[in-house]
Amino acid sequence: MDNFVVSARKYRPQTFDTVVGQHAITSTLKNAIRNNHLAQAFLFCGSRGVGKTSTARILAKTLNCFNRTENIEACDQCESCKSFNEGSSLNVYELDAASNNSVDDIRSLIDQVRIAPQLGSHKVYIIDEVHMLSTAAFNAFLKTLEEPPKHAIFILATTEKHKIIPTILSRCQIFDFNRIKVKDIANHLSKIAVNENITADPDALHLIAQKADGALRDSLSIFDQIVSFSGNNLTYQAVLDNLNILDYDYYFKATGFANEANIPGALLLFNEIMDKGFDGHQFIVGLAEHYRNLLVCKDPQTKELLEVGETIQQKYIEQSKETDTHTILRSLHVLNKTDVDYKSSKNQRLLVELALMQLCSLKEELEKKKA
Structure with a gap:
């Protein structure tokens, strides 16, 4: 029996062009890579499910790609891209600050920052839910964030920018991710339905998109839930019944x-x-x-x-x-x-x-x- 992969993972964006609803941010990042004008610290802010961590991973992958396309996308063929896709890249380090928020966790990260990359040009450090770091951890991180080695790039992601201390904010290039529009979510769900051979009522997809409240990940979870309920024929009535929504x-x-x-x-x-x-x-x-x-x-x-x-x-x-x-x-x-x-x-x-x-x-x- 084949293992089922949820849509949120299966259809996670792999290139800048596949990120839904954040065109201004992805264009800016691509231009920065093209012109070699990339900051060393970024802060990605926005509500859940809008593509912050996905964009951070795409940026990390594209930076270390040996054969970037003319459109500044990763080639998916070189050694660096393959190791990234397999989850074995030593150039990308992800830290969940929600469960690793102490001074010792940050000191461990700082020790790793000093080591130059063995393959590729950059080491990218993605710190998710960065607002969960303790004040002491933030202060320990300040000096490294201000003067990082040339090979190091930090990408901080948060849903609560107001909880981050001003001294950290002043050292980062800040990108505010939009809540994704209902129309963009519905169009994305429509493409997934075609790929999965599912007949989907457009009004049903719009209803799922509205219920997701601007979060693409939430819409994909709801989509999977209703497909499990109704099979390969996703109707407006099935959405109403499953989500208990007033028609x-x-x-x-x-x-x-x-x-x-x-x-x-x-x-x-x-x-x-x-x-x-x-x-x-x-x-x-x-x-x-x-x-x-x-x-x-x-x-x-x-x-x-x-x-x-x-x-x-x-x-x-x-x-x-x-x-x-x-x-x-x-x-x-x-x-x-x-x-x-x-x-x-x-x-x-x-x-x-x-x-x-x-x-x-x-x-x-x-x-x-x-x-």
């Missing part, structure tokens, strides 16, 4: 009832949502996001801010035509207040029901004012 249809129906001033319909819909085990707060937050999306659809210039699949985007455009801007803004005000009051409320269900009744009454109030 967009509920929000479209709730807005439809509000536009029709149909209070009984709105209350029965909310009762159905509660019966399915969903949280009232989750519904209110999702409905507020829905109204925000309707507002975004009102102008062609802001339509690009809508991070959903094409089918659902068309539904938003149609419903935004049926809902006037003033009603949307008033609805957002009601929902925002409900969101703020939810945790302190003694009767949370009644609070949500009152909000729905207010939404259903807005159109009538507006017409009375006009009259």
